[in-house]
Amino acid sequence: MTARSTRRPSAAPFRPAAIGAIAVAGALLLTACGDQTESAAPASEKSSTSEAPLFDKLPEEIQKKGKIEVGTNAEYAPMEFMDGGKIVGVDPDLAEALSKQLGVEFEFTSGSFDGLITSVNSGRYDIAMSSITDNKARQEGLDDKGKKLGDGVDFVDYFVAGTAIYVKKGNPKGVESLEDLCGKKAAVQRGTTYEDALKKQSKKCKDDGKKAIDIESFENDTEAQTRVKSGGAAAGVNDYPVALELVRKAGNGETFEIVGEQYDAGPFGIAVDKDNTQLRDALKEAVDAIIADGSYKKVLEKWGAETGAIDAAAINSGK
Known part of the structure; x- marks a missing residue:
């Protein structure tokens, strides 16, 4: 908005250690993987399908609720933005591709950019996916002056800008x-x-x-x-x-x-709480899987974002 050159949240908030509470009034939701009725299927059914080969890699809590709750700031076309009351763009489409690997929906909520990391640390969101630039300060929860603001997050890097x-x-x-x-x-x-x-x-x-x-x-x-x-x-x-x-x-x-x-x-990363290494590692496998099967490339081509493509996911590669 995370830079969000690119949109890169500063260490002070967050797009990497975020400051302040996220504005949730009027937050808009989007399920990135289509018809929500599909998510009603029991987790046991999803895990048994070949269409979600990485379902069993997810934390049990995520498997049971059938979704990953995502914090975003939908003001950055083409990465994430509002269109007809829905959150669309590169990140939601990538999330849809990831959902096919993981067998759960990605449910996006749009709010204040500078509150995203704090909201991940507090448990409001499972992850933040919002053109967030991965850097050491955000990983360590530091502001731009090196002051400790929080626990920081781990990043699953999936794009570069x-x-x-x-x-x-x-x-x-x-x-x-x-x-x-x-x-x-x-x-x-x-x-x-x-x-x-x-x-x-x-x-x-x-x-x-x-x-x-x-x-x-x-x-x-x-x-x-x-x-x-x-x-x-x-x-x-x-x-x-x-x-x-x-x-x-x-x-x-x-x-x-x-x-x-x-x-x-620098790399854009999906922000995950440091204590949730199982979710982090499952997401990394899923990103590698969509790169391998070509769906990653198709999403970037759709939005004219091919210049940001990477060859493999990474964890905390930002400097």
Whole structure:
């Protein structure tokens, strides 16, 4: 929104150790694997079918309830976003493919991005899947200053993306890189790793004798986009696939443009509580399985996200 270059939650919240309670008012649910009536089948029946070869790898609690509850922030097309009252995108479609391996549904709830990791640690969600960048701080539950905020999470890495800078069409402020933002306003979603990137660059600006970046942080990415569109901010920073989708779709491609190349590419991971190693390992096997059977590739091709493909899942590969 986790960066969510790409959308990467900062260590302070979370997209990696998250701060604050997740906003659940008006949360929207999506079962990523279709008709919920199918989930009513007893766990014993599911485990016996060849269509769910990894069912027995799941924790008994997950097997019994027949679903994995997923926290997300559905504001990052094409990764996860609302369409006709449903949560759709790369992550929900990947979850649907994973469900065929695991034999349980993935039930998505959309809420505040900066509360996702906290909600995993508290048990509100089994996992968080929301374009979250895996890094050491989030693994260890640290904020951007190294302060301990929580237990942290383990990540099952399934995608890779970098950070991108997007500007109003025509680039009226002449921004070509992060360095060009010294003394200018930049819009970003609060609690993301690309907010951290702006803070680091702002400090560098001052160290070099230039003016700091005027960082405007918003609760959601839509507000940041609006700020750039109105000319109130010189640029926005986001995950590369998200920025690319924004440039393609907003105003039929006439609203924004990306400047420069994506940078600081890192893995997106599914966040799992550190104590739930059985679920973590089952998810890793499932990701490897959908890569092997080709369904992973089909999902990425559907959404134009092939540049983020990986060859094999990994656990805590972020730095």
